[in-house]
Amino acid sequence: MMESLTLPPLRIATGVIRLPGSKSISNRMLLLAALARGRTEIRELLDSDDTQVMLAALARVGVGVTAIGHKAWAVEGCGGAFPARDADLFMGNAGTAIRPLTAALALSGGHYRLSGVPRMHERPIGDLVDGLRQIGADVRYTGNPGFPPLAIHPAAVKLDAPIRMRGDVSSQFLTALLMALPLTGRPAVIEMTTELISKPYIEITLNLMARFGVDVVREGWQRFNIPAGQAYRSPGVLHVEGDASAASYFLAAGAIGGGPVRVEGVGRGSIQGDVRFADELEKLGATITWGDTWIEARAPASSRLKAFDLDLNHIPDAAMTLAVAALFADGPCRLRNIASWRVKETDRITAMATELRKLGALVEEGDDHIAVSPAPTLTAGAAIDTYDDHRMAMCFSLAALGGVPVTINDPACVNKTFPDYFDAFAEIAAPVIAIDGPSASGKGTVAERVAAALGYHYLDSGSLYRLTALAGLRAGKALDDEAGLAVVAASLPARFSAGRIYLNEDDVTDAIRTEEISVGASKVAALPAVRAALLSRQRAYRRFPGLVADGRDMASVVFPGAVAKVFLTASAAARAERRYKQLIAKGMPANMHALLQDLQERDARDAQRSVAPLRQCDDADLVDTTELDIEAAVSAVMAIAKRQGLRN
Ligand code: DC
DSSP states (O other), X not given: OOSEEEEOOOOOEEEEEEOOBOHHHHHHHHHHHHHSBXXXXXXXXXXXXXXXXXXXXXXXXXXXXXXXXXXXXXXXXXXXXXXXXXXEEEOTTOHHHHHHHHHHHHTTTSEEEEEOOGGGGGSOOHHHHHHHHHTTOEEEESSSTTSSXXXXXXXXXXXXXXXEEOOSSOTHHHHHHHHHGGGGOSOEEEEESSOOOOHHHHHHHHHHHHHTTOOOEEETTTEEEEOSSOOOBOOSEEEOOBOHHXXXXXXXXXXXXXXXXXXXXXXXXXXXXXXXXXXXXXXXXXXXEEOSSEEEEEOOTTSSBOOOEEEOTTOHHHHHHHHHHGGGBSSOEEEESOGGGGGSSSOHHHHHHHHHHHTTOEEEEXXXXXXXXXXXXXOTTEEEOOTTOHHHHHHHHGGGGGTSOEEEESGGGGGGTOTTHHHHHHHHHSOEEEEEOOTTSSHXXXXXXXXXXXXXXXXXXXXXXXXXXXXXXXXXXXXXXXHHHHHHHHTOOEEEETTEEEETTEEOTTGGGSHHHHHHHHHHTTOHHHHXXXXXXXXTTOOSSOEEEEESSIIIIIOTTOSEEXXXXXXXXXXXXXXXXXXXXXXXXXXXXXXXXXXHHHHHHHHHSSSSOSOOOTTOEEEEOTTOOHHHHHHHHHHHHHHTTOOO
């Protein structure tokens, strides 16, 4: 496992991210589906450590959980009583799993033991156990009172008086009790004895319970009534929204690094309170745009974010992102009413203060607040400890946008909720050099050498169109069969390895360079559906430390936010002559006149097609190589990269 990940200095963040499923919704839906009558299909379920913990626990108590496709699961509801009456359950560090399961197991009449990682045994659960004991449940501490591990035994439940419960440590205790009480089939009342924190999470709970047929009558945030005669019923098929807490990193990146950055999977209609993070970001001067299923953020016109002093009780998780955003503010910032940070994956107030200081900020830590005075420039080369806390790792990746290298220790802790986080972050933040130009302009050779000099990844996008043409022809498709070729493009079994290109196991490095395939590639490249099918595949090449991509529409369509854009060209005669020399050198027959005509025809087709025609972007630098050799062309591109702050 990688012990640390060093992010390169970054400045710009732009792009689109499809969010993974929400952790809060995924784990609630899994439990409700398990408790319901009937089979539930859950689509877009988050695939992460915390959901694996819940899935494994449900399987151990006899619930049928089956993977039925990519991120899709079927849950056979047990209608209230878990089939296995005795089980040991390991809950890792998943608060969203142990709390609700404890309550459900306590009311389901079996013998169960729940434990977790050492940190889980330091995270409080006493308020929930107190609530359960009031109604007669038999829940015992087998370690320290007030904390897991726990032992649960069958007990007669009585519901004659309201359950009185604290709500100021974690809202998950109330969530747990609310979700479990309908198992009794009797009316129940919960009364809060303190202020309730993180209220939007309770709204998620109530919303999902309602989808499973149980309505809760809420009196303010003090009293919750569960009327009699309700039981969970499967709603059939459910979709998990994108994770709004995870969205915060990308939106903040857009606000810090220019933007626009768009997250897909949450939007105006989201049931997650953490989408309100976007409103807080707006108060810092960012421009936020809302769609039904997406949110987009851009930096303020004044470039730096505005200093802030905010009560963030309603978005405790996403609030961590603001603490790191404070490094980019124009003055001292204060985050208030966040005491719950102390009982999360780690003591987040202390962890945050310690790590922000490594980046040069002055930080004052209080019981329930943190104040951050940013330095004018960030300290370069900080090594950030992450305390086995996924959010620490994700938040601090943003610091690299200050133009300094940042090392994240134990980056794999993001597996808790977002295993692909750093790949996703690279897709909006890794620097891209886009090199576009006509056939035989030398851009492939130049791009490859520039990539090698900078230690960057390299994308030869033309090879994807060539592969599509070859695979299409081999599959018997006509080169104007747009729908058929789009399917081929979307599922190309292509592999790039040690300078060779494979289609399945077949080495096609030379086969895609024939004249027939060159002409074929130019034809399939004119089909809009083929171009669309190759888009996300090309964007996935954007990795740290950076990418050099060559093609026709790298700067205009695929990577419009590229830091450096180059239009590399040469006169048609010079290009034809280069190709002629290449062919002769390989001992192949060549005709100068035919080559020139061929090139001009392809140029015309690439430049005249309706989608993504070959052209020089307004913000691209022109490099004319007619009179340049390869070395001189590479130097010209390196000079442009250097001017944009990219260096080897
Ligand atoms: O760069 P190349 O010669 O290998 O490209 C092969 C064909 O694919 C060429 O006719 C243009 C097309 N192409 C494209 O339309 N867009 C790209 N980004 C790359 C190539």
